[in-house]
Amino acid sequence: MRVNTTVTNVLDFIVSSARNQKNKIRERQVNTFVGNVSFHPFLQPIFNAAGGKVVGCEVLLRVKKKDKFISPASYIKYLENSEHMNAIISKLLKDVADFFSEQGNLLPDDFYFSINIYAPQLVSPELVRNILSFSNTLRGKARLVLEIVERGTLQLDEATLGVMEELMSQNIRFAIDDFGAGTASLKYIEHAGFSTIKIDRELTLSSGNMLVHQKVIDAIMMLSSRFGLSVTAEGVENAVQLELLHKAGVNSMQGYYLAKPMKMPDFRNNYL
Ligand code: G
Ligand code: MN
Numbered sequence: 001m002r003v004n005t006t007v008t009n010v011l012d013f014i015v016s017s018a019r020n021q022k023n024k025i026r027e028r029q030v031n032t033f034v035g036n037v038s039f040h041p042f043l044q045p046i047f048n049a050a051g052g053k054v055v056g057c058e059v060l061l062r063v064k065k066k067d068k069f070i071s072p073a074s075y076i077k078y079l080e081n082s083e084h085m086n087a088i089i090s091k092l093l094k095d096v097a098d099f100f101s102e103q104g105n106l107l108p109d110d111f112y113f114s115i116n117i118y119a120p121q122l123v124s125p126e127l128v129r130n131i132l133s134f135s136n137t138l139r140g141k142a143r144l145v146l147e148i149v150e151r152g153t154l155q156l157d158e159a160t161l162g163v164m165e166e167l168m169s170q171n172i173r174f175a176i177d178d179f180g181a182g183t184a185s186l187k188y189i190e191h192a193g194f195s196t197i198k199i200d201r202e203l204t205l206s207s208g209n210m211l212v213h214q215k216v217i218d219a220i221m222m223l224s225s226r227f228g229l230s231v232t233a234e235g236v237e238n239a240v241q242l243e244l245l246h247k248a249g250v251n252s253m254q255g256y257y258l259a260k261p262m263k264m265p266d267f268r269n270n271y272l
Helices: 001-037 073-080 085-106 119-123 125-137 158-169 214-229 239-248 263-272
Strands: 039-047 055-066 069-070 112-118 142-151 173-181 196-199 232-234
Touching: 001 239, 039 085, 039 112, 039 263, 055 085, 069 239, 073 085, 085 119, 085 125, 085 263, 112 119, 119 125, 119 142, 119 158, 125 142, 125 158, 158 173, 158 214, 196 214, 214 239
Parallel strands: 055 112, 112 142, 142 173, 173 196, 196 232
Antiparallel strands: 039 055, 055 069
16 A cells, blocks of 8 residues: 555655646746747727628737738647746737727727637736727727637636626626637626627537527527627628528627738728
């Protein structure tokens, strides 16, 4: 028994040192990466249900490496867990606020900027200050929506829920991102103050002339109407999806069929 316990302890020690070692290597890789690239906002228009009118846009992080802009999708989870993420998001917010503070009068009424925030980031005072500063700079011109993402299961602790309440009192709204892809967003729908559900693109797929997940979409529409939430469909890639999601009652649409993410001047020139 004693021997077994000792063996287990040694094994635990080896596994945890290996993990620490791996984390350190990862940390160094992230630091090197961050030092060699720059971070920029791209905007993807979000349209009304019929797909004809721009109602807002999602601010997406793009990484510039040797004059090329790339999506950070494959390593976003390492960035999100690094000390750099707050500064990266703060920089995106500042770039967008600077650009549109001069051209804010071009924005349509009730326009909003929506940006992904990794749930654990919300307790950073520096980030919260920058979020408020964005909202103040564009006050009266556009609203800010924070799309709460959590890789895996959404967990909001008391501190995070407190910050959300504070931000909501400043006119900032919250969306649940990638809805349906995780497992536990439902428990937050009733009391956490979300105003929008963004249906994950895996649920908005069509096949032939049908939505693959029509019944789930119908159920989400029922749920959202019960809670007074607005629904955005993500990943709209063809006309069939657009029509069927419109018919299902989805309020707004986002996806490559309508528009891809683009640089801010292109967004202004094409959509404002
Ligand atoms: O998780 P989130 O919803 O924030 O994902 C946004 C990402 O989805 C962006 O990087 C964007 O490029 C990508 N995206 C936007 N529209 C589409 C689409 O129609 N199809 C696919 N596959 N990806 C999309
Ligand atoms: Mn998003």
